[in-house]
Amino acid sequence: MFLYNFALYCDGCGKSIIASLCVKGKKQSEDSQEWPQYAIAEQNEADSPQHCDRGQYCLEAITLPSGKKIGELLGMKLTSEGVEYLRLLRRRGKDKVYCDEEVLSLWENEFSDYL
Numbered sequence: 316m317f318l319y320n321f322a323l324y325c326d327g328c329g330k331s332i333i334a335s336l337c338v339k340g341k342k343q344s345e346d347s348q349e350w351p352q353y354a355i356a357e358q359n360e361a362d363s364p365q366h367c368d369r370g371q372y373c374l375e376a377i378t379l380p381s382g383k384k385i386g387e388l389l390g391m392k393l394t395s396e397g398v399e400y401l402r403l404l405r406r407r408g409k410d411k412v413y414c415d416e417e418v419l420s421l422w423e424n425e426f427s428d429y430l
Contacts, residue, residue: 316328316353316355316356316389316390317329317332317351317352317353317354318347318351318354318391319332319347319348319350319351319352320347321347322368323349323365323366323367323368323389324351324367324368324369324373325367325369325373325374325375325385325387325389327373327374327375327387328367328369328373328374328375328386329351329353331374332351333350333351335390336350336351341415342358346380350403353430355392356389356391357390357391357392359391359392360391360392360393360394360397361391361392361393361394361397362393362396362397362400362402363400363423364388364391364393364395364396364401364425364426365388365389365391366385366387366388367386367387367389368388368392369385369386369387370384370385370386371383371384371385373387375387377421379417379418379420379421380417381417383417385418387394388421388425393426393429397429398426398429401422401423401426401429401430402403402430404419404422405419405423405430406416408421
């Protein structure tokens with residue numbers, strides 16, 4: 316996973332951004348606003364499931380049963396708030412106001428150990 320310009324990217328997209336920056340002659344930097352910074356997803360936590368911010372254009376995009384594409388799930392652990400968020404979505408049912416039904420099903424499957 317890469318952090319760049321306040322967004323999270325999967326490994327494939329992060330490496331693609333780096334390649335693009337190199338072609339443009341940019342120099343590597345320790346600043347995540349100037350250069351993608353690598354982070355190990357499994358060593359980080361989030362308050363909700365995190366996907367690659369390239370969305371449907373993600374190089375590792377997930378194709379849902381409807382054919383819709385979303386960014387790769389980054390594999391970060393959930394905080395206690397993240398677990399409560401998933402439980403709240405489940406209690407409210409598969410209500411599209413709160414979360415896309417297909418995405419919620421994906422999250423329920425991916426994070427079943429938490430639920």
